[in-house]
Amino acid sequence: MSKQITQLLHRWQKGDMDAREHLFEALYSDLMLIARNRLSQQTNGTLQPAALVNESLMRLLGADADYKDRTHFVAIAALKMRSVLVDHLRARGADKRGGDAEQLTLSHADQVPDEAGIGYDVLALHQALNQLAELEPRAASTIELTYFGGMSRDEIAMVLDVSAPTVDRDLRFARAWLNRQLR
DSSP: OHHHHHHHHHHHHTTOHHHHHHHHHHHHHHHHHHHHHHHHTOSSOOOOHHHHHHHHHHHHHHOOOOOOSHHHHHHHHHHHHHHHHHHHHHHHHHHHTTOSOOEEOOTTGGGSOOTTOOOEEHHHHHHHHHHHHHHOHHHHHHHIIIIITOOOHHHHHHHHTSOHHHHHHHHHHHHHHHHHHHO
16 A cells, blocks of 8 residues: 555656545545544644645645655645644634633653643644754654654654664653753
């Protein structure tokens, strides 16, 4: 199946719109799972998983990326979901003047002791990730692909072209850095 997805990606990049439709059909359930995972931790959210996936796919259509394979495509789609979610929350915050902020926790930060029981605001997380990206771009990408992309360490290693132990080190560093920033 992975080979078929890669072939569809390459055909789409060469202009085959039928390949694009088949690709989206083949990956839609995976993207919905990622969207449900991201939205399941929201409270009082108005954004539905299908809307998150559809908006992300619309943004992917406007992007000029050279997708290597299924994993790379899903990773970029997950990052587009992050962008859609942040834009949605900013718009809601502007409408409500900051009230009812959405709370999410980093899935990997759940394993780190959190004495205060602090949840991380999506916008604060977005800003912290942007700061981390300035300091350690690969570590920020690792967190994005893990948290927003739901990718395994081996998939992240393949996308970032690093070893799995490097992914582990980046995750440890990024979790610690984000925990410190978000307290």
